[in-house]
Amino acid sequence: xxxxxxxxxxxxxxxxxxxxxxxxxxxxxxxxxxxxxxxxxxxxxxxxxxxxxxxxxxxxxxxxxxxxxxxxxxxxxxxxxxxxxxxxxxxxxxxxxxxxxxxxxxxxxxxxxxxxxxxxxxxxxxxxxxxxxxxxxxxxxxxxxxxxxxxxxxxxxxxxxxxxxxxxxxxxxxxx
Amino acid sequence: xxxxxxxxxxxxxxxxxxxxxxxxxxxxxxxxxxxxxxxxxxxxxxxxxxxxxxxxxxxxxxxxxxxxxxxxxxxxxxxxxxxxxxxxxxxxxxxxxxxxxxxxxxxxxxxxxxxxxxxxxxxxxxxxxxxxxxxxxxxxxxxxxxxxxxxxxxxxxxxxxxxxxxxxxxxxxxxx
DNA sequence: CATCCTGTTCATTTTTATTTGAACATAATG
DNA sequence: CATTATGTTCAAATAAAAATGAACAGGATG
Numbered sequence: 001x002x003x004x005x006x007x008x009x010x011x012x013x014x015x016x017x018x019x020x021x022x023x024x025x026x027x028x029x030x031x032x033x034x035x036x037x038x039x040x041x042x043x044x045x046x047x048x049x050x051x052x053x054x055x056x057x058x059x060x061x062x063x064x065x066x067x068x069x070x071x072x073x074x075x076x077x078x079x080x081x082x083x084x085x086x087x088x089x090x091x092x093x094x095x096x097x098x099x100x101x102x103x104x105x106x107x108x109x110x111x112x113x114x115x116x117x118x119x120x121x122x123x124x125x126x127x128x129x130x131x132x133x134x135x136x137x138x139x140x141x142x143x144x145x146x147x148x149x150x151x152x153x154x155x156x157x158x159x160x161x162x163x164x165x166x167x168x169x170x171x172x173x174x175x176x
Numbered sequence: 177x178x179x180x181x182x183x184x185x186x187x188x189x190x191x192x193x194x195x196x197x198x199x200x201x202x203x204x205x206x207x208x209x210x211x212x213x214x215x216x217x218x219x220x221x222x223x224x225x226x227x228x229x230x231x232x233x234x235x236x237x238x239x240x241x242x243x244x245x246x247x248x249x250x251x252x253x254x255x256x257x258x259x260x261x262x263x264x265x266x267x268x269x270x271x272x273x274x275x276x277x278x279x280x281x282x283x284x285x286x287x288x289x290x291x292x293x294x295x296x297x298x299x300x301x302x303x304x305x306x307x308x309x310x311x312x313x314x315x316x317x318x319x320x321x322x323x324x325x326x327x328x329x330x331x332x333x334x335x336x337x338x339x340x341x342x343x344x345x346x347x348x349x350x351x352x
Numbered sequence: 353c354a355t356c357c358t359g360t361t362c363a364t365t366t367t368t369a370t371t372t373g374a375a376c377a378t379a380a381t382g
Numbered sequence: 383c384a385t386t387a388t389g390t391t392c393a394a395a396t397a398a399a400a401a402t403g404a405a406c407a408g409g410a411t412g
Contacts, residue, residue: 025313025325028306032332035299041217043370057324062389072372077390098380099388106331123211130204137201148233149201155282156208166349173342219400238359248402253360274410275358 022052022068029055030069040115042082045071049079050088050104059092059101086114109175116171124163131156198228198244205231206245216291218258221247225255226264226280235268235277262290285351292347300339307332 030051037047048069065076083089087110094101206227213223224245241252259265263286270277
């Protein structure tokens with residue numbers, strides 16, 4: 001087995017947490033990203049993993065995440081899967097080590113655009129489909145109620161258009 | 177007890193759902209708002225209530241919501257509380273009826289600004305506080321790691337500023 | 353003022369989301 | 383090619399969120 005290649009600094013840093021403890025800086029970063037992913041409706045473990053990778057100067061493998069975050073192998077594997085799928089994290093090659101090592105990708109743009117495309121857009125699309133069905137039901141309504149209902153539907157239509165107009169703009173803002 | 181005052185149309189509409197069933201239009205509206213509130217991390221019941229009120233031509237009281245949505249009194253009460261707190265719903269007076277009757281407020285602006293102020297802003301604030309703590313920890317880091325850590329922190333700082341810059345704009349966009 | 357009507361609160365139950373851990377697949381190693 | 387290391391998947395366990403319903407508070411009503 002070839003010797004592990006590492007800098008003096010990273011060896012020292014690793015040696016400082018022999019039993020996988022977290023530095024105060026790492027704890028803060030993890031907390032920060034936990035609240036961010038919760039805001040986006042993702043499991044806490046995803047935030048923990050990204051937070052630790054974000055704070056870590058060296059790439060980390062799955063077993064390091066497990067050990068340092070007290071997390072099962074399954075959770076770490078699934079969390080990494082999500083983060084990969086969003087482009088928030090990527091694997092880097094580490095010479096002489098079979099394991100996959102991950103680093104946090106600092107460019108939020110990919111993350112934001114994937115999130116919008118996969119999470120927000122589908123909602124808007126299904127909303128649009130629903131509006132069409134509603135227009136259809138509307139026609140069959142007794143005319144006493146039809147007018148009031150039509151006014152409400154127009155409101156919904158307006159909101160939908162506003163949402164659709166905002167997404168691309170929001171995306172550009174985040175990416176910039 | 178004074179006679180209930182109602183229009184011919186609303187009496188007819190009410191008569192059409194004697195056992196509290198929902199029209200197809202109402203079902204679509206409810207589904208739409210369920211997915212919206214879920215997106216914002218709120219319980220489904222909140223979406224059900226708003227959806228039904230949105231679709232309903234007449235104001236509805238708590239017991240009507242319970243009956244038509246098959247929802248417990250507690251859930252209806254709490255859902256209305258949330259909706260009131262966001263300004264998404266308001267009570268209207270109905271002559272000769274002791275119960276509180278609610279209508280959906282169609283102006284999303286209040287809702288959006290309350291949501292941003294109560295849900296998003298606190299996250300940004302706690303994030304800012306965390307950044308300060310992190311800067312403090314940074315100073316105590318051995319200098320071998322300090323530079324890499326500082327670069328990461330600068331990235332976070334940048335994101336925070338971007339987020340803070342976006343909120344007011346987003347708000348204006350939604351309100352317009 | 354006793355009773356009824358309406359709505360709120362909160363301990364308990366139910367439902368849903370997340371995590372665990374063991375079984376499995378795959379690939380590297382000797 | 384047997385063994386070991388690594389990572390994934392998924393059924394079961396656990397934790398978290400939401401709904402229920404009974405107890406309660408307050409106000410109207412007769």
